[in-house]
Amino acid sequence: MSSARWRFTLLAAVALGAACSNDPTSGAPRAGTLTLRLSTPRSDDGALLFEVSGPPIDTAVVVNGSLQLFTRRADGSTVVGAVVGGLTNGALVTLRVPDVGAAGGYTARVLEVADRQNVLRTSLAGYALTVTP
Amino acid sequence: MKPIGSSLSLLVLLALAGATPARGQQPAAGSWGEELRRLRGGKSGLVRLRAAPRFAAIVAEREPNNTVATANGVVLGDQATGVVNPPGDVDTWFVDLTAGQFFSVDVDAFEAGSPLDATLELIAPDGRTSLAFNDDFDDFDSRISYRIPTSGRYYVVLRGFGATGGPGLTYAINFGKVACDAVGTELEPNGAPGSATPLVIGGSGTGAICASDGDPAGDVDYWAFTARAGTTIELDVDAAALGLLVDPFVALYASDGITRLAFNDDNNGDGADSRLQFSITTTGTYFAAVSSLADPGGNPFPYTLHLRSIAGGPGDPITVHAANVGRPLGLAVGSTGDLFAGDLTGNRIVRITRQGGMTTFASGIQSPEGLAFDAFGQLLVVSGDGVVYRVSPQGQTTRFITDAGIPIWVAVAPDGRIWLSDLSDRSLRRYSATGRFEARFDAIDIGGFGPGPLAIGPSGEPHFSNGNEIWKLVNGQPRRVLGAPFVIWGFAFDVAGNIYAPSPVAGRILLFDAVGTTLADPFAVGPDAPQAVAFGRDGTGATEARLFATEMRIGQVIEVNPAGVAQRGLPMGFVPPAFTRDIAVKGLLGGGGLSAADLQLLDAIGNHNGRYDVGDLRAYLITLGGAPSAAAPAQRRAASQP
Numbered sequence: 001m002s003s004a005r006w007r008f009t010l011l012a013a014v015a016l017g018a019a020c021s022n023d024p025t026s027g028a029p030r031a032g033t034l035t036l037r038l039s040t041p042r043s044d045d046g047a048l049l050f051e052v053s054g055p056p057i058d059t060a061v062v063v064n065g066s067l068q069l070f071t072r073r074a075d076g077s078t079v080v081g082a083v084v085g086g087l088t089n090g091a092l093v094t095l096r097v098p099d100v101g102a103a104g105g106y107t108a109r110v111l112e113v114a115d116r117q118n119v120l121r122t123s124l125a126g127y128a129l130t131v132t133p
Numbered sequence: 134m135k136p137i138g139s140s141l142s143l144l145v146l147l148a149l150a151g152a153t154p155a156r157g158q159q160p161a162a163g164s165w166g167e168e169l170r171r172l173r174g175g176k177s178g179l180v181r182l183r184a185a186p187r188f189a190a191i192v193a194e195r196e197p198n199n200t201v202a203t204a205n206g207v208v209l210g211d212q213a214t215g216v217v218n219p220p221g222d223v224d225t226w227f228v229d230l231t232a233g234q235f236f237s238v239d240v241d242a243f244e245a246g247s248p249l250d251a252t253l254e255l256i257a258p259d260g261r262t263s264l265a266f267n268d269d270f271d272d273f274d275s276r277i278s279y280r281i282p283t284s285g286r287y288y289v290v291l292r293g294f295g296a297t298g299g300p301g302l303t304y305a306i307n308f309g310k311v312a313c314d315a316v317g318t319e320l321e322p323n324g325a326p327g328s329a330t331p332l333v334i335g336g337s338g339t340g341a342i343c344a345s346d347g348d349p350a351g352d353v354d355y356w357a358f359t360a361r362a363g364t365t366i367e368l369d370v371d372a373a374a375l376g377l378l379v380d381p382f383v384a385l386y387a388s389d390g391i392t393r394l395a396f397n398d399d400n401n402g403d404g405a406d407s408r409l410q411f412s413i414t415t416t417g418t419y420f421a422a423v424s425s426l427a428d429p430g431g432n433p434f435p436y437t438l439h440l441r442s443i444a445g446g447p448g449d450p451i452t453v454h455a456a457n458v459g460r461p462l463g464l465a466v467g468s469t470g471d472l473f474a475g476d477l478t479g480n481r482i483v484r485i486t487r488q489g490g491m492t493t494f495a496s497g498i499q500s501p502e503g504l505a506f507d508a509f510g511q512l513l514v515v516s517g518d519g520v521v522y523r524v525s526p527q528g529q530t531t532r533f534i535t536d537a538g539i540p541i542w543v544a545v546a547p548d549g550r551i552w553l554s555d556l557s558d559r560s561l562r563r564y565s566a567t568g569r570f571e572a573r574f575d576a577i578d579i580g581g582f583g584p585g586p587l588a589i590g591p592s593g594e595p596h597f598s599n600g601n602e603i604w605k606l607v608n609g610q611p612r613r614v615l616g617a618p619f620v621i622w623g624f625a626f627d628v629a630g631n632i633y634a635p636s637p638v639a640g641r642i643l644l645f646d647a648v649g650t651t652l653a654d655p656f657a658v659g660p661d662a663p664q665a666v667a668f669g670r671d672g673t674g675a676t677e678a679r680l681f682a683t684e685m686r687i688g689q690v691i692e693v694n695p696a697g698v699a700q701r702g703l704p705m706g707f708v709p710p711a712f713t714r715d716i717a718v719k720g721l722l723g724g725g726g727l728s729a730a731d732l733q734l735l736d737a738i739g740n741h742n743g744r745y746d747v748g749d750l751r752a753y754l755i756t757l758g759g760a761p762s763a764a765a766p767a768q769r770r771a772a773s774q775p
Contacts, residue, residue: 047751049721068754072722080722084751114748118567118739 029099034131035063036093036108041126045087046116050129053078054106058096069093086116095131106131188212188307199223201260201288209234213306217249217291220298226289228308230281235345237311238289242304243273249302250294251275258285268294270432278311278344278432313343316435319354326390326420329357334366334442342372342381342425343433352433353424355390358440360413365445365658368397368421372436373405379425379434383407386420394419395661396686397640398426409640410658412449447697448642448657454681455485455690461683463504463542463623464665464690465512466705468674472667473512474683474690475501482514482524485690487669495524503542503586503623508549508566508707508738508756515540521553523568534568542586542623544595547708548737549756552595554584561587561595561606565741566707567752572609579604579611586623586665591630591647591703598622603632603649615649623665625680627700635663635682642666642682642693657693662686668702676702707756710734714757721750 036052057079062069067085074080083092095106108129113121189208194215198205204225207213215224230236242249253275255265264287270276273294281287293302315321317339320330332338344351360366372381382398397409413419423438425431459476461483466472472485477500484494500517507513512524513533521534521543534540538557545551549566554576561574561584576584581599590596596605596614598621603614619636621643626632630647633656642663644656657663660682669679669692678698682691710717712731720727720735727735732745738756739749 047747049747070718070722072719072724074723082718082721082747082750084747084754112747114740114746114751117569118748118752119569120740120742120746120748 031098032100034095034097034103035091037130038092039128040089044116045113047084047114049082049112050110051080052108055102056098061094063091063094103133194224198225204288207308211308217293217298217302218300221296222298224291227286229286232281232284234281235311236279236281237309239276239307240274240304247303249304252292252294253277254290255279256288276432311345313345316341323355324353326355329355329420332356332358332440334440338438341435353422356421359418362414362416364413365443367410367441367443369408369439370406370436372434380405381425381436384422385411388417390420412445414450446653446655446657448693451691451693453689454692455489455491458688460685462664463502464667464683465504466667466670470670470672475504495528495530498522505543505545506706507545513543515543544587544589545706546589547593549707554587566738588624615645625666626703628703629700633666635666637662637664676704717753
């Protein structure tokens, strides 16, 4: 690419970006955070293994400092994680994503739950994870 | 929950196994009369150890006298005569006695040529309460010596053993007070160190244990001798060995006459007799004391005390690592090298530094028995109240395992699993590292006592004592490892698989190889009554070639001579996996990196459900000290970049 064409392309991109940022109603991606929320029927959960699929996720951080989170990107669209600690209903993990508008595209699933004696739950009935803005 | 009493009584039974002489009808060897005759041949003039045979009156029985209501009366100093006829006949006598009198009631029948094998029973003034019973004391003849607690009318009941009877089964009963005279070479009064009778190493002394009215606290005979440092001495009392159904004990006191260095009662290869060995570390005068468990209420009896010099073991001489520990039983060693000992009567766990400093680590644990560190660095303590407690590194105590009947000992395997010995149904019980019951293994069929103390062997298999033997579980089946002449308590392995086995009743530590061959007996005779041994650890947690033992009777934790400990100790308890935390996490999240053995280990650390899951990860993180839990939430905040 010649120098002239490169400068033109850059200017065009800046102009387009400026136009987009001034228009909140447009469908352009907007980076931000989403919340992974847990719904549990129990009060003595000690660890949870989960999976989140969908659009890209940049980082994941627990919302409560008393919890520990470990994650691994299984493939381009799936993240597997484990949270250890005293789990309760409500916000569990904060997900930093490139497009908060795509929240509806995420699917979260509880894979395993253990109690605070480290015993694995035999049933996951009543457990649910949701990704919300 | 079972009562503490049952647990402790079983402990005592285990410790004193064989302490009670059998009530056989045939004296084992010799006899009272023979012993007296033998002693009469000594240098001193000897007198019979019984009430003087001069009677105020000779009173013949008047039937019927089968009950306290129809008892015939005598007074102190009388001799009663009668015949046990017909079979099943019971002759009852009453005598009025005064509190404090040391009453003697002595049958002469067999020795006088009667075929009667009599039994005697002393009944309280209420006419019902049995205060004392004796079958054979002097050959087949019976005798009771009893200090009268309250003034009143007491009853003496004579029967033929086995409800025998017949016109020829005559007897005489001498009612009197116990009289003691000089016997053997002892020089009475010798009831205190200051008046001890001299004795020399290599020599013997003879005497009698005989409490009387003038000796209400009972008779104790002190013997004084001089011993040089480096000498290992043996004090050996023979009394029961002479055919007498008596139970002497022997104690060794330091030069101050107050500090008790060693004690033995029974089960040192001498039946009801006693024998102890001790390594002398300071040249000086020492005192041996002989008395009777039955004193001050038992029958008088003669004895011989032998004082010998014997070869010590490779673990001698011992040194005192910590004193004033109460009555220490269980022993565990922490990851920084501190010793943790359970104080049975102080209901506490003490922490003893490598330098010997002692502090109370946890209190309020009733009669702590076995101790072991779990996979999470917390101390498990088996309590006499039937609960296994878990004590945090900060000394906070929580109930942990509550479903065992009478747990007595605990050990933690390399995979973190917890093993308990349970006396209630004579079994071994296995729990997950988190305290979930997994399996029970019957130990009834192997006989003996217990299962008692247990330890994990080099192969990870639990080994346990059933009294005089050590067994191990192989694929759930018990296999005998070794037999010892004495009851074995809390033993330990070195890295070569050799077993250091303390025997409280024998007063020494024995050493066996991995297949049960005796390598050293004694390994150390310096300990008085070692209860449990454990190898020391250095500041990094690595085991050392240093062996410590609890000394319950004298309240000490001692160390054997480290020059005699050839190998370092087998690492005890949970062995952390070789992989890192990140690998463990990655393995759970699907990233691989764990071998089948790793997965099995992680599962064993956790919930042992057959696969590695998030519960296992949580348990593993706790072993690393970094997992948040309800009890102790971690402060670390984790961020993760997938």
